[in-house]
Amino acid sequence: MYVAVKGGEKAIDNAHAWLxxxxxxxxxVAELSLEQIREQLALAVNRVMAEGSLYDPDLAALAIKQARGDLIEAIFLIRAYRxxxxxxxxxxxxxxxxxxxxxxxxxxxxxxxxxxVLGPTFDYTHRLLDFKLAADGAPVEVPQAAPRQEATPHITEFLNKEGLxxxxxxxxxxxxxxxxxxxETPAERPLRLQSLTRGDEGFVLGMAYSTQRGYARNHAFVGELRIGKVAVEMELPELGFAxxxxEVELTECETVNQFKGSKTEPAQFTRGYGLVFGQSERKAIAMALxxxxxxxxxxxxxxxxxxxxxxxxxxxxxxxxxxTGFLEHIKLPHYVDFQSEIELVRKLRAEAGARKEATQ
Known part of the structure; x- marks a missing residue:
C-alpha cells in the first residue's frame, strides 16, 4: 500500500544544513580560499572547466569548494551556471x-x-609521497620558467610536406x-570532438586504453603534445575585424596513426586529435586515441x-x-513503482504455488 510522504520539505532543509x-x-581548521584552490589544485580546476564547458578558473574553484571536492558535482554546478x-x-x-x-x-x-620543452610534468617524478608538503613553513621560492613567446609550428606540418x-x-x-x-548520432567529427572534450576523463581514458590493448587495431604515436596559452579573438561588427x-590555457595533442591506404589513397599516416582546457594532457591524449x-x-x-x-x-x-543524473535518480522515492513490482512478484509466486499444488 502506498503511503504519502510527509514532512519532506523540513527534512530536506535539515539535510542542506547538515551538508x-x-x-x-x-x-x-582554516577555511580554504578560492585562491588556494585555483592556484594549488589547478589540475582539478582544469578538469571542471573542461568537462563543464566554461573557462573560468575562479568559478571552477568555487564549484569545487561548494561540492566538497566532488569534481563531477562541481562540473554539474558549472554546467548549470553556464x-x-x-x-x-x-x-x-x-x-x-x-x-x-x-x-x-x-x-x-x-x-x-x-x-x-618538458615544462611542468609528473613524467619524471618517482611517485613517492613528499612528506615535506605536510609540514607548515615559509613558502619556498621556485624559479619561474618563461614560456616560449615565438610561434611553434606543429610537427605534423613537416610530415604533411612529404604527403606522409x-x-x-x-x-x-x-x-x-x-x-x-x-x-544525435551519427555525428560529424566536430561534434564528436566536442562530446569527447566534455566527456568524463576516466571513461575516455578507459576507452583509449582499450584501443591500446588491441580493441581497435589502431597503434598510435604522440606526434605532439603542447600546453600553453592561446589568444581568443572575436570579430566585432562595429569594427569589421577581429x-x-x-586568452585561454589549452592542452593539444595530435597522434600519428598507421593507415595502410585504400583503393584511392596511398599508404600514409592518419591523425587523432584532442584539445582540452588547461593542463589536461592525460585527457587530451585519451581523447585523440x-x-x-x-x-x-x-x-x-x-x-x-x-x-x-x-x-x-x-x-x-x-x-x-x-x-550521474540517471544513476542517482534511483535513490529517490520509487514507492509506487516498487509496490507494483512487489504485487507482481506475489501474484507470480501465488500462481506458481497453485500450479505446484495442482500437480501433486
Missing part, C-alpha cells in the same frame, strides 16, 4: 600554432623542429554547438567490433552529468 556543516568541517549566461557572439577559431608553449614534446621526433600524413580539410562552415543542441578579447578509433568509417577501415569504435556507445556514455 553545509560537513562541507565546512572542523571550525578550528546555462544562465547570455551569449553575445562567437569567437574566431583558435590558432594553436601561435601558442606560447609552457610544455611541448614529441614522441616521434627526437630533434623536433622548434625543440622539446593525411591533410585536414579546411571548412568555413560553423561547427555545431553541443551546448545548445542535443547530441580583436583579441582574452578515441577520436581516431571513431574515424574508422570515414577512413574506409573495418569495424572490428571494438567498444571505442561504437560511436553511439562512446558518445552517449561518456557524459558524466548525464550518467
Amino acid at each position: 553545509a556543516e560537513e562541507r565546512r568541517g572542523d571550525l578550528n 546555462t544562465t549566461l547570455p551569449r553575445f557572439g562567437r569567437s574566431e577559431p583558435l590558432e594553436t600554432g601561435e601558442m606560447a608553449c609552457d610544455r611541448r614534446i614529441s614522441a616521434t621526433f627526437k630533434d623536433a623542429p622548434g625543440g622539446q 600524413i593525411e591533410e585536414q580539410p579546411a571548412s568555413d562552415a560553423p561547427a555545431p554547438d553541443l551546448t545548445r543542441e542535443p547530441l 580583436v583579441e578579447i582574452g 578515441v577520436d581516431r578509433a571513431l574515424r574508422w568509417k570515414e577512413l574506409g577501415e573495418d569495424n572490428v567490433g571494438a567498444p571505442a569504435q561504437d560511436e553511439e556507445f562512446v558518445l552517449y556514455h561518456s557524459d558524466n552529468i548525464q550518467a
